[in-house]
Amino acid sequence: MKTLIKSIVFLFTITAVAFTIISCNSVKPIDKSQLDGYWVLKTMNGQDAKSLFAGTLPSIEFNFADSLVTGNAGCNSYNGKFSLNEKNEFTVPQLAMTMMLCQEANKEGDFTKAMGEKSILSIDANGLLTFTQDNKVVFQFEKGEKPAVVTTIETATPQLIVGSWILSTMSGEDVNVLFAEKLPTAEFDTITNKISGNAGCNGFSATYKLEDGVLTLGPVISTKMACPSLDGESKLVKLLETPFEASLNDGNLTLSKDGKAVLTFQKMKECQHKCKQN
Numbered sequence: 001m002k003t004l005i006k007s008i009v010f011l012f013t014i015t016a017v018a019f020t021i022i023s024c025n026s027v028k029p030i031d032k033s034q035l036d037g038y039w040v041l042k043t044m045n046g047q048d049a050k051s052l053f054a055g056t057l058p059s060i061e062f063n064f065a066d067s068l069v070t071g072n073a074g075c076n077s078y079n080g081k082f083s084l085n086e087k088n089e090f091t092v093p094q095l096a097m098t099m100m101l102c103q104e105a106n107k108e109g110d111f112t113k114a115m116g117e118k119s120i121l122s123i124d125a126n127g128l129l130t131f132t133q134d135n136k137v138v139f140q141f142e143k144g145e146k147p148a149v150v151t152t153i154e155t156a157t158p159q160l161i162v163g164s165w166i167l168s169t170m171s172g173e174d175v176n177v178l179f180a181e182k183l184p185t186a187e188f189d190t191i192t193n194k195i196s197g198n199a200g201c202n203g204f205s206a207t208y209k210l211e212d213g214v215l216t217l218g219p220v221i222s223t224k225m226a227c228p229s230l231d232g233e234s235k236l237v238k239l240l241e242t243p244f245e246a247s248l249n250d251g252n253l254t255l256s257k258d259g260k261a262v263l264t265f266q267k268m269k270e271c272q273h274k275c276k277q278n
Contacts, residue, residue: 029086034123035062039071040144042128044111046137055104058111060129060141066174073111075102077266081176090119090131096176096183098166098266114138155213156246156253158190164197165253165265170236178232186265199236201227206240215246215255239263 041049041058049057053074060071062082069092070079080095095116102108119131119138131139154160167175167184175183179200186197188208195217196205202225207218220240227233239262244255253265 027087030084030088030121030123032062032064032084035064035121035129037061038144038146039129039141041111041139042142043140044107044114044138053104053106053108055102055106058108059144059146061146073097073115074106074108075104076100076108078112078115079176084121088121090121092116094176094180096168098168098268100267152248152250154248156210156215156248158188158210160248161188161210161246161253162190163188164268166268167236167263168252168266169261169264170232171239171262173232173235175232178235181228184233184236185268200233201225201230202233204237204240210246213246214243216243217241236263 039060041053041060043049044052044058056072056074058072058074060069062069067081067083068079069082071077076098078095078097080092082090082092084090092115095112097112114131114133117133117138119133122130122132124130124140127143129139129141130137131141164185164187167179167186169175170178182198182200184198184200186195188195193207193209194205195208196203198204199222202223204220204222206220209216217240220237222237242257244257244262245259247254247256249264251267253267254261255263255265
């Protein structure tokens with residue numbers, strides 16, 4: 001009889017352990033439709049986001065069609081290709097950032113660093129989007145209203161384009177794929193009337209003329225380093241050899257042809273010569 005009881009207890013124990021293991025390993029994939037919309041940071045590492053960001057609160061938006069995540073990090077905008085698997089593991093291997101000079105105090109560096117780490121996503125009982133890393137809640141986002149976009153367009157002048165810029169769009173191409181190693185940069189010098197920068201791997205330079213909103217570059221001269229891929233660089237250099245209609249759209253330098261934007265650059269932080277990318 002005792003042997004029978006022991007066998008029954010043992011069987012129940014094994015069954016309970018097996019059930020626990022199955023329960024722990026079964027993670028219900030997050031409903032992607034729940035991630036739609038504009039999310040605003042509520043807390044970071046348990047602290048109220050408003051106490052960490054004096055100006056704009058960080059945000060995040062998911063584009064599942066292109067596997068692209070976009071948002072604001074507190075001052076600068078960011079974007080990057082992301083993956084989200086059935087275990088709700090979220091990763092963004094490489095974030096592309098604008099490099100504006102930010103005046104207000106914030107924890108943008110801490111935000112982008114944590115965003116680059118692997119997280120487990122979940123929607124809690126209060127509807128908050130939660131990012132968990134090593135069993136610790138790092139971010140909580142709440143649904144918010146996307147700020148209205150107010151577009152200001154002005155014709156580019158030599159004084160308005162002086163300084164350093166970083167490429168953000170190119171003829172509808174994914175710049176993060178075309179330029180996986182480094183996003184191209186351009187710096188305009190009004191004293192020498194020269195443009196110089198990096199085309200993704202090789203450096204380039206040329207003279208330029210900007211009159212009545214039309215930007216024309218002289219012959220583009222570039223270095224000849226061996227690079228893993230020159231596809232994006234070749235396309236960019238070829239585009240730069242033709243005239244553009246130049247304008248400033250909300251501070252972004254837009255180079256267009258026949259009214260269609262071909263290249264868009266965002267202003268980089270003020271620095272002597274070349275600025276590093278994040």
